Amino acid sequence: MRSVLTMPGRTNRFSDLGKRLHVIATDLNTGERAVFGGQQCDDVPISLAVAASSAVPMLYKPVCIRDHEYIDGGMRGTASIDLAIEQGATLVVCVNPLVPHNSTGELDVGNLSARGVPAIASQVTRITSHAGLRYQIKQLRRQHPEVDIILIEPQPTDRRMFYGNIMHYQARLEVARHGFESVTLDLAEDYPSYKETLARHGVPITRRLVIEELAEIRDSGFDPAVIRRVLEARTHACARNRRNSPFCQLQQTLALLELELDAAEVA
Numbered sequence: 290m291r292s293v294l295t296m297p298g299r300t301n302r303f304s305d306l307g308k309r310l311h312v313i314a315t316d317l318n319t320g321e322r323a324v325f326g327g328q329q330c331d332d333v334p335i336s337l338a339v340a341a342s343s344a345v346p347m348l349y350k351p352v353c354i355r356d357h358e359y360i361d362g363g364m365r366g367t368a369s370i371d372l373a374i375e376q377g378a379t380l381v382v383c384v385n386p387l388v389p390h391n392s393t394g395e396l397d398v399g400n401l402s403a404r405g406v407p408a409i410a411s412q413v414t415r416i417t418s419h420a421g422l423r424y425q426i427k428q429l430r431r432q433h434p435e436v437d438i439i440l441i442e443p444q445p446t447d448r449r450m451f452y453g454n455i456m457h458y459q460a461r462l463e464v465a466r467h468g469f470e471s472v473t474l475d476l477a478e479d480y481p482s483y484k485e486t487l488a489r490h491g492v493p494i495t496r497r498l499v500i501e502e503l504a505e506i507r508d509s510g511f512d513p514a515v516i517r518r519v520l521e522a523r524t525h526a527c528a529r530n531r532r533n534s535p536f537c538q539l540q541q542t543l544a545l546l547e548l549e550l551d552a553a554e555v556a
C-alpha cells in the first residue's frame with residue numbers, strides 16, 4: 290500500500306487529499322474506536338492507517354502507532370455510518386459483503402455443520418456482524434430521518450459469496466466480477482426505489498446505463514481493464530473541469546430524457 294500511494298501523482302498523506310478520508314481502527318488496549326484522517330491523526334500515513342484498520346485478529350499482528358496498538362476497525366462495528374453523518378453526510382452508501390447464508394433447499398449442503406468448523410465459524414461471524422449492522426442502521430434512520438442510507442449486500446442465497454474465501458488473493462477477480470454483476474442486477478430490479486432515493490439528493494440515474502455497462506463488461510469476458518474503464522468513465526468524462534465536454538453533455542441529456550420518459554409513463 291505504501292509503494293502504491295507513493296507513486297508519482299499520488300499521496301500517502303491525508304492532508305494532501307482533495308476529499309476527506311477517514312480510516313477506522315480499534316485501539317487494542319482500550320477497545321475504543323480510532324479515526325485516522327481526523328484533526329488529531331491526519332499526520333499518520335494513509336498506508337499505516339489502512340494496515341491498522343485491516344489488522345484482523347489472529348491473522349495479522351496489531352499495528353503500533355504512537356505507542357498504541359490497533360486492530361481491525363470492524364471490531365467496534367461493521368460500519369461507522371454515524372461518523373459519516375457527523376461529518377454532514379445526508380446520503381450514505383454502505384457496502385456490506387458479509388451476510389448470513391440461507392442454505393434452505395440446497396440438497397447438496399443440508400446443515401451447514403456438515404461443512405465443518407470453517408463453515409460454522411463463517412456463519413456465526415456473519416450472523417453477529419450483520420445483526421449489529423442492521424441494528425445500527427435502524428437506530429440511525431430513527432435518529433436522523435433526514436439521512437438516506439442505502440445498504441448494498443449479497444442475497445442470503447448467494448452461495449458464491451458465502452463459500453468463496455475472501456482471504457484468497459487469487460480469487461479476488463472472480464469475487465469482484467460476481468459482486469459487480471449481482472449488484473448491477475439488483476440495481477436494475479430495484480431501479481424505482483434507488484432512483485427515488487437518489488433523486489432527493491440531485492443524483493440522476495438511468496436504467497439504460499446500468500444495463501449497457503453490464504453488457505459491455507460481460508462481452509469483454511469480465512476483462513479487468515474493461516471493468517476499470519467502465520467504472521471510471523463517467524467520473525473522468527464528467528469531472529468538475531470537463532462538465533461542458535460533448536460526452537458529458539450527451540450523458541446528461543440522455544439521463545434527463547430517460548427521467549422525462551419515466552415520468553410520462555407514470556402519468
